[in-house]
Amino acid sequence: MKVKNVLMLSLLAYTGYHAYANREIIKSSALSAKKSLLAAKTDWHNIQKSLERITQQTENLQAINQDLTYKGRVFNQELQAHLKQIAAVLDKYKS
Template sequence: MKLRNLLLAGTAAAISYWAVTNKDKISEEVHETRNLLDDMSGSYSKIQEQVGIIKAYSQPLQEMAQDLNYKFRVYQQEAEGHLGQIQSFQEKYTKSEK
């Protein structure tokens, strides 16, 4: 037998011994990892659902924002018109008082 084969066999035996002595810890770790993966996949699906809900609301919100911007511009123009009228009345009365 070659030295390489003996080293491989010895390493395999040591790993096997370590695995047998720590089988409870290893199985517990595998179980915990499996639970974490299940939880992660559940969370991922919930996140995907929530992203879909957000996307569904984005279009109506954009339309509402555009509508509010339009109404604000109309209100500003109307207010400017009224302020112009108020200023003209004010000038008229301030000139007549002098």
């Protein structure tokens, strides 16, 4: 065997031994990473659903805003008409 092959084999054996010795730590780390990934996916889906709801509500709010703007203009026009009538009555009593 060449020296290169012997070094590779001993390095692999050393790595395998340490992996086996720390198998519980590696297993718990892998489980923790898997749980974190599942939690992140769940959060991602919740965020997507929330964004869809926000988009829908934005459309509803725009419709409500247009309706309130129209009603505000109508109210203002009616108010001006009533104020003119009140001013005419007041002018009648002033003279």
